[in-house]
Amino acid sequence: MSAHLALKIGEQAKMAEIRFHNTMSGQTEPFVPLVPGEVRIYTCGPTVYDFAHVGNFRTFVFQDILRRYLKSKGFRVIQVMNLTDVDDRIIQKAAAAGLSIREYTDKYIQAFLDDRRALNLEPPEHIVRATDHIEDMVKLIQRLTEKGFTYTSDGSTYFRIAKFPSYGKLSKIDVAGMQTGARVDMDRYDKDNARDFALWKAPKPGESFWETPIGPGRPGWHIECSAMAMKYLGDTLDIHSGGVDLTFPHHENEIAESEGATGKQFARYWLHAEHLMVDHEKMSKSVGNFATLRELFSHGQKPSSVRFLLASVPYRSQLNFTPESLQGAASSVERLRNFASRLRTEKFPEGSSPAIPERAANAREEFEQGLADDLNTARALAAIFDLVRDINTAISRGEFHQGDVAPVLAAMDSFDAIFAVLKDDDAEKLRALGLGQDSAGPSDAEIDALVAERQGARKRRDFAASDRIRDQLAERGVILEDSRDGQVRWKRK
Numbered sequence: 001m002s003a004h005l006a007l008k009i010g011e012q013a014k015m016a017e018i019r020f021h022n023t024m025s026g027q028t029e030p031f032v033p034l035v036p037g038e039v040r041i042y043t044c045g046p047t048v049y050d051f052a053h054v055g056n057f058r059t060f061v062f063q064d065i066l067r068r069y070l071k072s073k074g075f076r077v078i079q080v081m082n083l084t085d086v087d088d089r090i091i092q093k094a095a096a097a098g099l100s101i102r103e104y105t106d107k108y109i110q111a112f113l114d115d116r117r118a119l120n121l122e123p124p125e126h127i128v129r130a131t132d133h134i135e136d137m138v139k140l141i142q143r144l145t146e147k148g149f150t151y152t153s154d155g156s157t158y159f160r161i162a163k164f165p166s167y168g169k170l171s172k173i174d175v176a177g178m179q180t181g182a183r184v185d186m187d188r189y190d191k192d193n194a195r196d197f198a199l200w201k202a203p204k205p206g207e208s209f210w211e212t213p214i215g216p217g218r219p220g221w222h223i224e225c226s227a228m229a230m231k232y233l234g235d236t237l238d239i240h241s242g243g244v245d246l247t248f249p250h251h252e253n254e255i256a257e258s259e260g261a262t263g264k265q266f267a268r269y270w271l272h273a274e275h276l277m278v279d280h281e282k283m284s285k286s287v288g289n290f291a292t293l294r295e296l297f298s299h300g301q302k303p304s305s306v307r308f309l310l311a312s313v314p315y316r317s318q319l320n321f322t323p324e325s326l327q328g329a330a331s332s333v334e335r336l337r338n339f340a341s342r343l344r345t346e347k348f349p350e351g352s353s354p355a356i357p358e359r360a361a362n363a364r365e366e367f368e369q370g371l372a373d374d375l376n377t378a379r380a381l382a383a384i385f386d387l388v389r390d391i392n393t394a395i396s397r398g399e400f401h402q403g404d405v406a407p408v409l410a411a412m413d414s415f416d417a418i419f420a421v422l423k424d425d426d427a428e429k430l431r432a433l434g435l436g437q438d439s440a441g442p443s444d445a446e447i448d449a450l451v452a453e454r455q456g457a458r459k460r461r462d463f464a465a466s467d468r469i470r471d472q473l474a475e476r477g478v479i480l481e482d483s484r485d486g487q488v489r490w491k492r493k
């Protein structure tokens, strides 16, 4: 790439100011972290009483795109994600199964981590369990009590929201005229039900509990996140994110607890991902229309198609999850993989042309601009698909040269640093989940070895052996494509 062009790209990257939509202000704002070069993110993780459904993973994929993007911009990212491993449902289900809370939740935590790997979700720097932080939560409740924010009733401790005048500022809930002292023990409740909420819950007869200085019991859901976020990230975080349904009461209550205790701003940017819809209904366990990743995979869907579909719709738009949209995602991934593999394996005429590197640089710039614009993944993807189309046209016209490969592959690499779908490892991923052993077919290494063997046979002009290997691979779902220059590309059906 010429020095002139490199300079131009540098200037353009600088121009793409990062902007995120902040639920607190209701505005899309320039993103400036508290400490230059570093971004501290808190992510509300799953309640591990069952397998997470694909609607949950929409939020987790969005958070993965967010962290990959920030890293690609040179930020050091410190992300904390909690695992809610104690709540009413967990206590009930563990008791019904005759297991301790720890034993019961271990299984779903492992499944969640496996599912994350299948979707290429980078691990957050800290994944923390609520039950490992009871002491931190108790200390935070004690701080709130010292400042007069709490009261107790029947052994439980409640947060008095009337003592926190800005209560409602995130969800814009109207607390005027609300009955003071009305309280709620449930962790999840409706918006028209703003109430004093439980920080610490006294045990019901027969329930497991922790013996602590504030009495026997267990933490409420909201205090978990406040305590763990501040423990690992300090009093003020850069980004707090989660699904839009967490805005109220969960995030509102986290703010009241954290800011009540510290007197400082809790999170500077609040990013919320929209729902995943199934046939225009919100996907959730309460509606019963949920699918776990494993259900999708065992019905033949690939991890890369699910990741691509969840990533392709900008996070603040609703995404309608249908078999057709999954099919479309699978074709898109295949198109991108075929293109990248063609560039890597095909031999093009020697030389280079100024137009192609410039075209690649423009695509990268448009890709960057899309992501800088509140992670507009649809715009970023359009830039890459336009590039693929134009380069394929250039190749068919003989206007693409060997020297043009590197800049175009570099554009594909910067795309894949965020979207992470180019590596053809779906079969491996399914095997890791214990799925698809029969249909998964041979590994990459096995295919490469057979392809090399076939090349050897062709060199010897042993076409019978060459055809036999081709047929064997076809039977196992691998298609070979011989190009005019004698190279061989392969892909899975």
Ligand SMILES: [Zn+2]
Residues within 6 Å of the ligand: 043, 044, 045, 225, 250, 254
């Ligand atoms: Zn939370």
